[in-house]
Amino acid sequence: MLRLRQLTSKHLQRGPRAFSSSSRREKQRLVILGSGWGGYEVLRGVDKKRWDVVLVSPNNYFNFTPLLASCAVGTLEFRCAIEPVRRYSPAAGIYQAWCDSIDFKNKMLQCMPATKPSHVASPSDTAYDHSIATTSPGSGILFPLKYDKLVIAVGAYSQTFNTPGVKEYAHFLKDVRDARAIRSRILECFEQANQPTLSDTDRRHLLNFAIVGAGPTGVEFAAELHDLIHAEVWEHYPSLAKMARINLYDVAPSILGMFDKNLVQYAERNFRREGISIWTSHHVNKVEAGKLHIKEQGEVPFGLLVWSTGLSPNPLIASITELEKNSKTQSIIVDDHLNAVRADGSSDPDVYVIGDAASHASAPLPATAQVANQQAKYLYKRLNKIIKDRPHEKPFEFHNQGTLAYIGDWKAIYDRPDEGGIPGLSKEKGRLAWLLWRSAYFTRTLSVRNKILVPFYWFLNWIFGRDLTRF
Ligand SMILES: Cc1cc2nc3c(=O)[nH]c(=O)nc-3n(C[C@H](O)[C@H](O)[C@H](O)COP(=O)(O)OP(=O)(O)OC[C@H]3O[C@@H](n4cnc5c(N)ncnc54)[C@H](O)[C@@H]3O)c2cc1C
Incomplete structure (x- = not known):
């Protein structure tokens, strides 16, 4: 009870987490898009005391994808294959929402809640519509979110080759x-x-x-x-x-x-x-x-x-025109430090892309959890050094297991x-x-x-x- 009261008073003193650039922020804001193999690992490892961390993902959980086939036949139960992102709140701000667009010039995101504004009786689970993963449904009211550094880890979608049906x-x-x-x-x-x-x-x-x-x-x-x-x-x-x-x-x-x-x-x-x-x-x-x-x-x-x-590009990635893309996979080209490469060939020092949404300029890596996870580990170590003004020149290296x-x-x-x-x-x-x-x-x-x-x-x-x- 005492702990609950302490938490509540601490929360009130800090005030609610604000979205827009107008709010006074003491810490630099790191926004992570996606709670998959890349985004969730960055959320886990990044220094949440030094960064003002905000995660935006339509799922409030992480999917342990290698176990999904086992869950689909009942060898494992579903909760074995997911991890709640709420484990890291209130240290990090978490919004169950889609990022709809990115304004790289003004470092501003537009996000759409992935929650319904009023109560709608849930259909049965069997009526789950996969379009939730191919469009951006939500309450329809976009909210802005300012970032100082951005990690794009939105993964990719399933490829259908436009096969009808x-x-x-x-x-x-x-x-x-x-x-x-x-x-x-x-x-x-x-x-x-x-x-x-x-x-x-x-x-x-x-x-x-x-x-x-x-x-x-x-x-x-x-x-x-x-x-x-x-x-x-x-x-x-x-x-x-x-x-x-x-x-x-x-x-x-x-x-x-x-x-x-x-x-x-x-x-x-x-x-x-x-x-x-x-x-x-x-x-x-x-x-x-x-x-x-x-x-x-x-x-x-x-x-x-x-x-x-196989994979097709995430619509958010497909909508980005300011960054260079891999002509085959349409994923965003990143340099050796995982910074996004702009259309003019320069690296954006404030934008990182990891996982299935990224493609290395030097040598493309496979779209696997192994790659996304190693990139995320590299990235949070880098971000933890950057925030302490310590140098981190080491490039990312993939160790194939x-x-x-x-x-x-x-x-x-x-x-x-x-x-x-x-x-x-x-x-x-x-x-x-x-x-x-x-x-x-x-x-x-x-x-x-x-x-x-x-x-x-x-x-x-x-x-x-x-x-x-x-x-
Ligand atoms: C069934 C299955 C089994 C697999 N098994 C293996 C394996 O055994 N070994 C292996 O190495 N790899 C495996 N993979 C591949 C691996 O899961 C992917 O390579 C990995 O998930 C990529 O990580 P990611 O972070 O880029 O994307 P994801 O893990 O797909 O995460 C993307 C995240 O972004 C969120 N998101 C999407 N759009 C938006 C948006 N607009 N705004 C905000 N958030 C958004 C999603 O909801 C999700 O949380 C498997 C994949 C599948 C499907």
Whole structure:
């Protein structure tokens, strides 16, 4: 009670956090856009006593993306894959909002609340509309926000190549809400297929699970779905489990393009043994409700379609004309210190870009959590020196730790880079790589709470099975 009173009086003395440039600010304001792998890590590490830190993100949580595929099939519960940004308030100001535009000349942002102004009864979770991640909905009242230094870490969106029907009928897997919608749909497909009114043909159509995009996200989701079907679904819907099919499509000639050839062949052999069909060099022309149009196969009915064909630029990044962009990815070019490069080739000393929204001028790096996280660590160290007027000349260097992918049935693959990687390990596959995969994610889950929750759910679901309830 005493602590609560102390906090309240302290807060009142300071007054409410003001938005605009007119307010008197003793500290320099650092605004961070985005609470993903880049933004959340900067928020965690930056000196909040010396900087007036403000985070703007439409999510008031951080998504631990590598665990989303596990959450989508119930191997883990959703809260294991998120961290609340509120952990860092009131030390940092946090607004659940979208940044709509940036005025680099006047160092001013326009932000749109990602909250509703009046109470609207929530639709069910299954009605979650992915357009929330492709447009900027909100209360409609923009607010200005002044910055001294700006960190742009807004990530990228899912690529659809403008394929008709994808946004309407496919699920993406970028956010914990996507994972929740997918899990609900998988279970709905089995419950619907179990209805006595359906023909076996309709059941087969419903139990056709299609995944478009055979990069790590598509492959890991296929593997996790296989595990669910071959464990709990076999136990509780034995006749339906026999009808279920997983089809993985990609335009490329092989899956997991960035992995070593031998590891890819191992993964493909495993998938074939597990009954996952791989359709490489296949082109999806159109998606309709419950139906894919594939150039090489014609109409293919599906019950669930998960789309993971790479990245397209975030609309905020696409709207920026003052900064130089990578002609292929349309991400913002940054120099060796992660400062944005202006259209005239000079670096903006007050604007940093990290993660999927950034592209290095010297050598482009992959759009991965590993890169975003290392950039964020470098950046908060740099900002913590700058605010103390200490020099920080060291350029950013990426240390590739290698790439992991889960391929189902307690097996994974680990591709070690030519230099660096995990000491003592080369290109690994099978159980050892799986142990590596689990330990990597266990050690990287951020909070102590999730360090307890993640292995707890792994163990719980191993003993009792995944939960098949749909609510
Ligand atoms: C399912 C899945 C699994 C993955 N697995 C791995 C893996 O195992 N290893 C690996 O290295 N990488 C993995 N990745 C890739 C990795 O997640 C991304 O590279 C990483 O998230 C990029 O970090 P970021 O900070 O740039 O963007 P994000 O993490 O995407 O964060 C962007 C943030 O910006 C916010 N935002 C968006 N627009 C605005 C706006 N206008 N204003 C303010 N905020 C905004 C978003 O809400 C979000 O909080 C995976 C990705 C997915 C989807």
